[in-house]
Amino acid sequence: MVNSTFCLRTSFILLGGLLAFSSCEKTSDPSSAVATVSVEDQSVAEDDNATLGDMLEAASPADATQSGSPALEPTDLARLAGSCCTRTYNAATHTLTLDFGPTNCLGPNGVARRGKIVAVFAGPYRQAGATITVSLVEYYRNDNLHTGTRTLTNLGNGSWALDVRNASVTTAAGTHTWASQRQYNRTAGGGTRTILDDVYSVTGNASGTNRNGIAYTATIEQPLLKEFKQGCSRTFVAGTVRFINAKEQNLLLNYDPTGTQACDNLASVTSNGKTRLIRCGR
Secondary structure: OOOOOOOHHHHHHHHHHOOOOOOOOOOOOHHHHHHOHHHHHHHHHHHHHHHHHHHHHHHOEOOOOOOOOOEOOHHHHHHHHOOOOEEEEEOOOOEEEEEOOOOOEEOOOOOEEEEEEEEEEEOOOOOOOOEEEEEEEEEEEOOEEEEEEEEEEEEEOOEEEEEEEEEEEEEOOEEEEEEEEEEEEEEEOOOOOOOOOOEEEEEEEEEEEOOOOOEEEEEEEEEEEEEOOOOOOOOOOEEEEEEEEOOOOEEEEEOOOOOOOOOOOEEEEEEOOEEEEEEOOO
């Protein structure tokens, strides 16, 4: 991946992999279960961002100066979004829209979606300083309403800032609201076009209120290391995140419990002096 490439896929995969607890093994410890609600909520909230980014990258116009320009990667878009997603691009407003319609659209991965994903490009979006603002319009994933605005800013040299504001996910179990700020610094892979040799260091924080109405903060204490080689793309190989909620529960998520930066889905959670191994990611 060359330095000038504006890669939505990279930024959102990084975000989606962050805090990937929705498929982690659960613990039977009640106090730990309460402490991890915020972690699980962050996962449910942000997991779909990975696919959002993949779809937008695949749907990006082949020629940004022409309205109706075809998708850059139509095969990938069909694989990700399914056949019932309608794509439009307006060059005058630099707006890309993916419309799943008013009723559930079942994608190839078994996820049902409805509503719209709208991305507005500002500036020459393959250059430093360019931004993309992503809005969700009546957007549901598996009947859970996702809201919020995501702004990506190209920092140059393969690095990105991602700002998430006024975000929420409404489920049958309650509503989780949050905001987050992240920075993704590319440390390897800038000399090639493939994403498979890219390595990123991720820093930042998040705060919100989980579905039980408990406020929390999440701070990356040791930068998260993301590798895109085979088997590594859905989780991190190193780094720690500290969660603290309003009930003064403190939890440390460690993506490298063995200290080897192994390309696996093992992580550990430490809470109340107890550490447990878990498996994360798909």
